[in-house]
Amino acid sequence: MSNAAWKRTERRVAELLGGQRLPVSGRGRGDAPDVEHERLSIEVKRRQSLPAWLHDAMSQAEAAARDGKLPVVVLHQSGQRYDEAVCVLRLDDLRRLLGG
Structure with a gap:
C-alpha cells in the first residue's frame, strides 16, 4: 500500500470527524494519535479488506437494530x-453520536 493511500485515508477520517490529521513527523513513536480531535484519540488503520466475520457481525447488528437503535x-x-x-x-x- 502506498504512503499516499493511508495518508489520504487519515485526512478523510479527520475531515469527517472534525479533527486534524497529524503528520507522522509530529507524532513521534506512537505517543500521539493519527487524528487530533477535541474528544477522541483516533488511530486510523487502512486495509485492503476486513475479515468476513467482522462484516457478518456488523450485518447481524444492523439487522437487529430497530427503532433508531445504534448497531454495535x-x-x-x-x-x-x-x-x-x-x-x-x-x-x-x-459522527451522529458526536453531534455531527
Missing part, C-alpha cells in the same frame, strides 16, 4: 476483562 459489535477476547473489550460501529454512526 463488541469484540471480547477470552480471558480479557470485559471493560477492555473493543467496540466497532460505523463511522457515520460515530
